[in-house]
Amino acid sequence: MAQDHIETLRQLLAQKRGVLMPGAANALTARIIADLGFEALYLTGAGLTNMHLGLPDLGFVDLSQLVDYTMAIRNVVSLPLVVDADTGFGNALNVGRTITMLERAGASAIQIEDQVAPKRCGHFDGQELIPSAEMIGKVKAAVDARRDGVLIVARTDACAAEGFEAAIDRMHGYIEAGADIAFVEAPKTAEQLRKIPQLLPVPQMLNMVVGGKTPITDRTIAADMGFNLVLYANVALQGAIKGMQTALTELRDHGALDEASGLTATFAERQRLVDKPRFDALSSRYAIAQGA
Structure with missing residues (x-):
């Protein structure tokens, strides 16, 4: 598989311009993100758990599911793809396998975090962390396991569990272990936000959670x-x-719904987004001639 998407991500990071990176929970969302002109996307573990399992972000997704959805997204978009691998699905040895599998599936960068498994959303309460030394070992294992240059994102949830200064201290250790991108989760003030890039020497990822703990910036x-x-x-x-709530409420209350309501995408738009015209052209190309 060509690795142009990894180099593209490196170039975006070098530009230091706060590239917007929406999350996708499935391949259709990834197509929409690309269609709208965004430059990178993120396979969200929380979104994957919510959308496909109907469960909260409490560590219910496994590696095989994550690999499958990474492959599905990579099959339909060429954008740089950052994949949320939660705690790496085990110890340092497990993290190494996680990196290998996700890199082969098409990830441009892979994120691992320092919570105790099973993890919980960074904007919930009650996070517990593994020792910093254990996470450093996981980062080293991730760096050693990669073969095609996939970037390693180290996330810390120490802001919630141990405080802001502890988060910075932990992240320094993860960077020394080889992390390419730093992700300090859930800072609570604008002052903390300003300090993070000043204190850490690698590219930074800022997580904006609508309704979460970090001020929207x-x-x-x-x-x-x-x-x-x-x-x-x-x-x-x-x-x-x-x-979905709006459209389905209209259907429930009125007994019918059509395109004129403006509450749904059109049938034609839906087919465009899943690339049906291309498959129609291929069907025509490969059709068996009459009488053959």
Whole structure:
């Protein structure tokens, strides 16, 4: 598999302009993100758990499921893809296998975090962390396991569990172990946001959770602070939930729904987004001639 998407991500990071990175929970969402002109996307573990299992973000997805969805997304978009691998599905040895599998599936960068398994969403309460030394071992295993240059994102949830200074201290250790991108989850103030890029020497990812603990910050301001990627991991999912509730409520209350309502995408738009015209052309190309 060509690895151009990894080099493209490296170039985006080097530009230091707060690239907006929406999250996708499935391949259709990934297609929409690409179609709208975004430059990178994120396979969200929380969104995957919510959308496909109907469960909260409490560590219910396994590696095989994550690999399958990474492959599905990579099959339909060429954008840089950052994959949320939670705690890496075990110890350092397991992390090595996780990196190998996800790199082969088409990840451009793979994120691992320092929570105790099973993890919980960084904007929930009650996070527990593994020792910093254990996470450093996981980062080293991730770096050693990669073969095609996939980037390693180290996330710490220490802001919630141990405080901001502890989060910075932990992240320094992860960077020394080889992490390419730093992800300090759930800082609570604008002052903390400003400090993170000043204190850490590698590219930074900022997570904007609609309704979460971190103050929503415009991407231009985030870029001026020094953040390279501005993640909206589940804005598409939350928008889809609102859209489904609105359309289905209309159907329930009125007994019918058509395109004139404006509450759904058109049938034609749906087919365009899944690339049906290309498959129609291929069907015509490979059709058996009459009488053959």
